[in-house]
Amino acid sequence: MKVLTPDRCDAIIRTSFGSIGVAVEENEVAAIRIFPDLFVEKMARDDLSAEAVRQIGYYLEHPGTCLDLPVKKTGSETCRRIWEAMMSIPSGEVRTYGELGSLLRLSPAAISLACQENPLSLYIPSHRVIAITGSQGPVGEGDPEHPDIRIKYWLLKHEGFLRA
Structure with a gap:
């Protein structure tokens, strides 16, 4: 699945x-996408999308939890390596693009691209990968009013990395 749009979601949680949309293909979650500033819901079409909605709701109440769902493995071998490394970053912690790149012997640009191509938001916590850290938390992520950056900051606050 290339880009998940609300009309292609099997469930949407407000x-x-x-909203957060979920798409299922062949009994696997193929995509989870955050739609900033879109406030809609869509009842789950099947048991797996209902379970994904339940787990996402639980994460939103308990930020230390991880989603445990059967997922469709997509992306290049490099992206899958990067996503696996992202999944090892605990809730409440971050890594910079440079730190993750050094660990995997890849450029920060490759890490950034994998974040952008992440088809499974929250399941693969690319929001835990930031540009740089400073005394005030992550900086260098771009315009803090941009919807994607606002969501990233919200998630990092939710998980306890940033102070409210």
């Missing part, structure tokens, strides 16, 4: 910051 949140305080927008």
Whole structure:
């Protein structure tokens, strides 16, 4: 699945910051996408999308939890390596693009691209990968008013990395 749009979702959960859509293909979650500033819900079409909605809701109440779902493995071998490394970053912690790149012997640009291509938001926590850290938390992520950056900051606050 290339890009998940709301009309292609098998379920959509409404949140305080927008909605989170889920798409299922062949009994696997193929995509989870955050839609900032879109406040809609869509009842789950099947048991797996209902379970994904339940787990996402639980994560939104308990930020230390991880989603445990059967997922469709997509992306290049390099992206899959990067996503696996992202999944090892605990809730409440971050890594910079440079740190993750050094660990995997890849450029920060490759890490950034994998974040952009992440088809499974929240399941693969690319929001835990940031540009740089400073005394005030992550900086260098771009315009803090941009919807994607607002969501990233919200998630990092939710997980306890940033102070509210």
